[in-house]
Amino acid sequence: xxxxxxxxxxxxxxxxxxxxxxxxxxxxxxxxxxxxxxxxxxxxxxxxxxxxxxxxxxxxxxxxxxxxxxxxxxxxxxxxxxxxxxxxxxxxxxxxxxxxxxxxxxxxxxxxxxxxxxxxxxxxxxxxxxxxxxxxxxxxxxxxxxxxxxxxxxxxxxxxxxxxxxxxxxxxxxxxxxxxxxxxxxxxxxxxxxxxxxxxxxxxxxxxxxxxxxxxxxxxxxxxxxxxxxxxxxxxxxxxxxxxxxxxxxxxxxxxxxxxxxxxxxxxxxxxxxxxxxxxxxxxxxxxxxxxxxxxxxxxxxxxxxxxxxxxxxxxxxxxxxxxxxxxxxxxxxxxxxxxxxxxxxxxxxxxxxxxxxxxxxxxxxxxxxxxxxxxxxxxxxxxxxxxxxxxxxxxxxxxxxxxxxxxxxxxxxxxxxxxxxx
Numbered sequence: 001x002x003x004x005x006x007x008x009x010x011x012x013x014x015x016x017x018x019x020x021x022x023x024x025x026x027x028x029x030x031x032x033x034x035x036x037x038x039x040x041x042x043x044x045x046x047x048x049x050x051x052x053x054x055x056x057x058x059x060x061x062x063x064x065x066x067x068x069x070x071x072x073x074x075x076x077x078x079x080x081x082x083x084x085x086x087x088x089x090x091x092x093x094x095x096x097x098x099x100x101x102x103x104x105x106x107x108x109x110x111x112x113x114x115x116x117x118x119x120x121x122x123x124x125x126x127x128x129x130x131x132x133x134x135x136x137x138x139x140x141x142x143x144x145x146x147x148x149x150x151x152x153x154x155x156x157x158x159x160x161x162x163x164x165x166x167x168x169x170x171x172x173x174x175x176x177x178x179x180x181x182x183x184x185x186x187x188x189x190x191x192x193x194x195x196x197x198x199x200x201x202x203x204x205x206x207x208x209x210x211x212x213x214x215x216x217x218x219x220x221x222x223x224x225x226x227x228x229x230x231x232x233x234x235x236x237x238x239x240x241x242x243x244x245x246x247x248x249x250x251x252x253x254x255x256x257x258x259x260x261x262x263x264x265x266x267x268x269x270x271x272x273x274x275x276x277x278x279x280x281x282x283x284x285x286x287x288x289x290x291x292x293x294x295x296x297x298x299x300x301x302x303x304x305x306x307x308x309x310x311x312x313x314x315x316x317x318x319x320x321x322x323x324x325x326x327x328x329x330x331x332x333x334x335x336x337x338x339x340x341x342x343x344x345x346x347x348x349x350x351x352x353x354x355x356x357x358x359x360x361x362x363x364x365x366x367x368x369x370x371x372x373x374x375x376x377x378x379x380x381x382x383x384x385x386x387x388x389x390x391x392x393x394x395x396x397x398x399x400x401x402x403x404x405x406x407x408x409x410x411x412x413x414x415x416x417x418x419x420x421x422x423x
Contacts, residue, residue, distance in 0.1 A: 061404020
């Protein structure tokens with residue numbers, strides 16, 4: 001038998017059920033008392049016939065509803081009347097019927113398709129994912145999963161895999177065409193001039209930060225007999241000349257140094273594409289970088305950096321700025337929300353996938369319900385169902401008593417009017 005979990009509000013439900021039972025039973029007893037009193041006094045007060053008929057019919061309605069409701073959960077008065085104690089005796093049939101009902105009415109393609117499309121799962125997912133805290137949580141869970149997976153594999157196996165799949169293809173491929181394409185991409189839209197501007201800014205900062213070092217070097221390189229003030233003048237002129245040159249280059253887009261930089265990059269691109277000597281030198285440098293000891297160190301360094309990054313991303317206490325994964329997830333969500341056609345396609349894929357899974361397993365859902373119900377204890381099942389719906393069923397008893405009394409009054413009144421008409 002299946003062990004039931006305790007209902008979280010079982011005691012409160014039991015108190016409410018007992019209270020409603022007392023009210024329904026009290027109303028029935030009250031009607032019985034009214035019936036007895038009216039029946040005894042009716043010979044002296046004929047109008048009490050209406051009261052007696054009302055109370056009589058109310059008792060009949062109340063007793064009938066009490067019997068019907070009690071018969072759902074147990075034998076009335078513990079008498080094994082046929083077709084009573086319906087829930088405990090027909091529990092298995094109820095479970096089978098419930099399973100079929102859920103299977104054909106809740107898990108049908110029409111119901112699920114309409115419900116899922118009404119929910120708009122792709123839009124909801126995108127709106128949820130575009131929030132930075134949610135994107136970070138997803139990235140953290142992904143990183144934690146990958147980090148846990150990385151603990152399972154051996155570092156040596158990963159190093160060997162990286163060497164075979166990443167380093168070895170680079171070792172076999174000529175590096176010169178790759179460098180040429182990289183330089184061509186760098187020169188597109190004058191991006192190399194932007195890089196030069198940053199280099200100039202960096203040099204200006206270095207000079208400003210290291211004036212003392214430059215002064216000391218000039219003093220150290222000058223002859224001993226040269227006075228110190230001359231060294232200071234030389235230092236001032238050198239620094240001023242360098243700074244003035246850097247300012248001129250940074251402010252003048254047609255400065256000769258910029259043209260020389262353009263020509264130098266263009267010449268490098270041509271040599272990397274056409275000069276056998278340059279291509280050979282580039283490949284020789286590449287081979288030195290990717291010789292066996294170096295490649296082993298490189299693969300170990302790459303794997304160590306990946307694990308370090310995963311540790312940082314998986315740490316729930318980490319307050320670092322959003323990484324590439326988070327930014328990518330947010331950008332993906334924003335892009336999806338701006339494309340209604342894409343959202344519609346995603347919804348279609350989600351609905352189709354869910355319907356395919358449900359169609360394959362909905363019979364198992366019905367069987368699970370049937371099997372679960374069949375494992376329940378009959379008495380406990382009846383008691384729990386009564387706790388859930390019994391309070392509302394006691395209202396049926398009250399209503400049955402009141403409606404029965406009203407019907408009895410109407411019938412008695414109609415009979416009295418018919419009798420007087422006949423007289």
